[in-house]
Amino acid sequence: MGNASSMLTQYDIEEVQQHCNHAFSQQEIVSLYERFCQLDRNNGGFISAEEFLSVPEFARLLRMVDGLNFKEFVAFLSAFSPHATLHQKIEFIFKVYDSDGNGKVTFTDMLDVLRDLTGTFISEKQREHSADLE
Template sequence: MGNTSSMLTQYDIEEVQQHCNHTFSQQETVSLYQRFCQLDRNGCGFVPAEEFLSVPEFAVNPLSQRLLRMVDGLNFKEFVAFLSAFSPRAPLQHKIEFIFKVYDSDGNGKVTFSDMLDVLHDLTGQFVSEQQRKQVLTRVLEEAGYSKDSFLVLSDFVKILGNSDLKMEVEVPVD
């Protein structure tokens, strides 16, 4: 699997599926491999972040810059693991962990008011003022039992989102 010009073997497919807790079928894994090879233009086995910007859905995502930090230099197994959070078969816990990583951009295991404000800014752009974002975020945190001085950790995200009907899904086209 190191060189993307090589064929994907049954062993490779099973290894990737096991690594990703079978969130993708064999057909989906093969389709993802084909897409990975298209993104790995130089055939080195890794996809640089800027190649993801060639995917229109990725490029227009308001969180694309945050996501780019998460995808830079992924090999195929890591690529599928990244995308597995968007599988309809992914457990809610996996989706929440993914969302936490988006907010925890410095990877310190804590999400601050400022981190949340930055994500909210990315999502709303110039359509919502900074003051409005702060007010909304303060109110949401207070309703969840936190203050703007709180540091949220993964277990807080699980507590807040654990009973939600979280929809984070993309369809993997299969040939």
């Protein structure tokens, strides 16, 4: 699995399945590997932040990671699998909103999310008012 141009072995597939708690079927892992190889433009077996950002939907999620190998890539995506438990999905969503990684979703974290969602369409003051839960 080190070289992105190499083929996955049955052992690799089973190892990845175990790593992500069997959230994906073997065929889904093969498909994910093909997508991983497309993103790994320099064929180094590792997706850089720049390569990961080439998928616009992952821009917000990138804050949670600093580069991924294939097993980490699949584990990261496992929260999106229909086989993932509700707890796994909730834990993942929490991590998305906990932008500073302190184990809490704070007012500042919510402002970060609102900045990402609204861009320049609303002012900082409007964002602060929207995030204020009192």
